[in-house]
Amino acid sequence: MVRSDKLDDLYQELILDHYKNPRNRHYIEEADIKAEADNPFCGDEIALQLKLANSHVGEVGYQGKGCSICRASGSMLSEAVVGRTLEEIEELAATFKGMMRGRELSKIDTETLGELKVFLDILKYPIRIKCALLAWVALEEGIQKFRSRA
Amino acid sequence: MTNSAASKSVAERPPLIQDIARIREDFPILKQTVHGKPLVYLDNAATTQKPQVVIDTLVRYYTTENSNVHRGVHYLSEQATQDYESARTKIRRLLNASDDCEIIFTRGATEGINLVAHSYGRQHIGEGDEIIISAMEHHSNIVPWQILCQEKGARLRVIPINDDGELLMDDYAKLLGHRTKLVSIVHLSNSLGTINPIEQIVEMAHSYGVPVLVDGAQAVPHLPVDVRRLGCDFYVFSGHKLFGPTGIGAVYGRAELLDSMPPYQGGGDMIKSVTFEKTLYNSLPYKFEAGTPNIAGAIGLGAAIDYFTALELDKICAYEHELLKYGTKRLSTIGSLRLIGTAREKAGILSFVIEGIHAHDIGTILDSEGIAIRTGHHCTQPVMDRFGVPATARASLAFYNTKADIDALVKGLDRVLEIFS
Numbered sequence: 001m002v003r004s005d006k007l008d009d010l011y012q013e014l015i016l017d018h019y020k021n022p023r024n025r026h027y028i029e030e031a032d033i034k035a036e037a038d039n040p041f042c043g044d045e046i047a048l049q050l051k052l053a054n055s056h057v058g059e060v061g062y063q064g065k066g067c068s069i070c071r072a073s074g075s076m077l078s079e080a081v082v083g084r085t086l087e088e089i090e091e092l093a094a095t096f097k098g099m100m101r102g103r104e105l106s107k108i109d110t111e112t113l114g115e116l117k118v119f120l121d122i123l124k125y126p127i128r129i130k131c132a133l134l135a136w137v138a139l140e141e142g143i144q145k146f147r148s149r150a
Numbered sequence: 151m152t153n154s155a156a157s158k159s160v161a162e163r164p165p166l167i168q169d170i171a172r173i174r175e176d177f178p179i180l181k182q183t184v185h186g187k188p189l190v191y192l193d194n195a196a197t198t199q200k201p202q203v204v205i206d207t208l209v210r211y212y213t214t215e216n217s218n219v220h221r222g223v224h225y226l227s228e229q230a231t232q233d234y235e236s237a238r239t240k241i242r243r244l245l246n247a248s249d250d251c252e253i254i255f256t257r258g259a260t261e262g263i264n265l266v267a268h269s270y271g272r273q274h275i276g277e278g279d280e281i282i283i284s285a286m287e288h289h290s291n292i293v294p295w296q297i298l299c300q301e302k303g304a305r306l307r308v309i310p311i312n313d314d315g316e317l318l319m320d321d322y323a324k325l326l327g328h329r330t331k332l333v334s335i336v337h338l339s340n341s342l343g344t345i346n347p348i349e350q351i352v353e354m355a356h357s358y359g360v361p362v363l364v365d366g367a368q369a370v371p372h373l374p375v376d377v378r379r380l381g382c383d384f385y386v387f388s389g390h391k392l393f394g395p396t397g398i399g400a401v402y403g404r405a406e407l408l409d410s411m412p413p414y415q416g417g418g419d420m421i422k423s424v425t426f427e428k429t430l431y432n433s434l435p436y437k438f439e440a441g442t443p444n445i446a447g448a449i450g451l452g453a454a455i456d457y458f459t460a461l462e463l464d465k466i467c468a469y470e471h472e473l474l475k476y477g478t479k480r481l482s483t484i485g486s487l488r489l490i491g492t493a494r495e496k497a498g499i500l501s502f503v504i505e506g507i508h509a510h511d512i513g514t515i516l517d518s519e520g521i522a523i524r525t526g527h528h529c530t531q532p533v534m535d536r537f538g539v540p541a542t543a544r545a546s547l548a549f550y551n552t553k554a555d556i557d558a559l560v561k562g563l564d565r566v567l568e569i570f571s
């Protein structure tokens with residue numbers, strides 16, 4: 001069956017792969033940062049745990065229920081943040097959010113985002129943008145809470 | 151003039167429900183393509199499409215008749231008032247109420263329920279009292295009662311449902327008691343399609359002297375509704391789900407009850423005389439219609455009712471029942487698909503989930519095929535919780551849908567399965 005080009009953009013192999021085989025699914029009980037977010041409007045729910053090793057993220061756990069975009073986004077986030085400092089992660093989150101709000105990407109942004117650029121195509125589906133953002137919003141909140149406690 | 155316009159276009163062609171191709175011609179939006187595919191509109195429970203005669207009526211009203219109602223002595227105002235009031239009569243006839251004064255125009259079903267909650271509810275419900283609703287209510291028939299209960303220290307009781315999405319009537323019987331002050335119940339569920347046994351529900355409530363409000367937002371476009379046969383005390387619906395404009399709907403209330411109720415909002419039109427010391431309220435139904443109403447909307451709804459009733463409701467019901475049966479059969483052939491809402495008495499709704507695929511993904515892929523369905527919780531989150539799903543995909547029917555629309559849906563779902571295989 002031939003698919004329309006547009007739909008192919010949304011359901012790219014990379015997104016479908018992360019949806020079907022989510023990474024880092026384990027729950028980390030003794031995490032330094034725990035974050036949850038849901039979107040009751042569509043029934044998307046995600047939970048994230050980050051464990052720090054020195055100043056870097058050493059381990060990430062991610063569990064999600066919801067649509068393919070939301071879950072793939074969480075899964076890819078969990079891979080992207082490992083090995084980065086919290087400052088770097090916040091910068092990455094800001095860049096990702098900027099992309100999802102239609103901001104022009106600089107060369108540096110493009111490099112920072114790496115694979116996460118696949119979500120650029122979701123801009124063609126405005127209703128789905130918040131699905132892609134959910135995990136990132138949770139992550140930012142989790143980091144902020146961690147900071148205010150520290 | 152708007153009436154004659156509506157009835158003329160209906161008289162021009164024999165309104166046979168079998169003749170769907172011709173009926174579809176009356177709905178200009180259905181001729182559209184979406185993403186290069188012919189539009190398949192299966193989101194009628196969210197809102198229905200408008201026949202040309204309704205669109206024409208709105209244009210004609212604003213072109214030749216626009217003025218305020220109940221105020222002017224001039225020609226235009228008299229014309230507008232006449233058409234506005236004749237729309238009220240059409241609603242009265244549609245619901246078989248006994249008097250025009252029992253029909254109050256509102257923005258829709260939601261405002262209708264809020265009107266009853268504010269006016270009747272505030273007057274009659276106090277601390278320790280109970281209001282009974284059901285587990286399949288739309289948020290609009292939950293939240294107004296929660297607000298009222300909070301304000302008054304009253305309690306909301308909920309009739310549970312079984313796995314098919316049918317009310318557990320024995321539990322309802324047990325909930326009813328001397329604390330019960332109101333029952334508010336949906337006639338036809340928007341997320342399950344269940345048709346509730348309203349007559350029986352009313353009879354049981356009345357044996358305790360408890361009035362019943364019926365949310366008919368989904369029922370009016372699909373079922374014959376006779377408020378006197380149902381015996382209910384209030385009945386609400388929305389015009390936009392009945393092929394009419396948005397922003398208009400009505401409450402039916404028994405005159406005796408409405409008479410004894412305080413006004414809902416204060417303002418112009420709802421008063422007889424005002425001094426700073428004292429205001430005399432207007433008679434029914436105007437007591438409940440403060441401010442300039444949605445005149446065009448009401449007249450447009452009148453045209454929609456003319457159109458709809460000319461199609462003959464028993465034919466519509468029979469046709470939609472056939473479609474529902476066909477849709478149920480076709481969807482059941484998809485192994486990983488589970489229908490949510492399998493009541494014996496059911497109309498118009500095919501709500502479903504597919505294992506491993508979120509409703510949003512289903513919706514987006516179907517959209518790319520030009521197929522419009524609704525995905526999400528359908529403003530009935532408690533129903534989603536009851537069935538343990540975050541959301542469903544919902545195809546909802548109207549008389550202008552065809553078996554070909556169902557076939558397109560099934561083909562679209564094949565595509566969904568293919569992408570996620």
Ligand SMILES: Cc1ncc(COP(=O)(O)O)c(C=O)c1O
Pocket residue numbers: 195196257258259260261288290291336338339340365367368388529
């Ligand atoms: C059963 C039911 N009740 C109430 C409503 C609310 O209708 P409206 O939004 O037109 O006021 C709806 C609309 O979806 C409905 O399906």
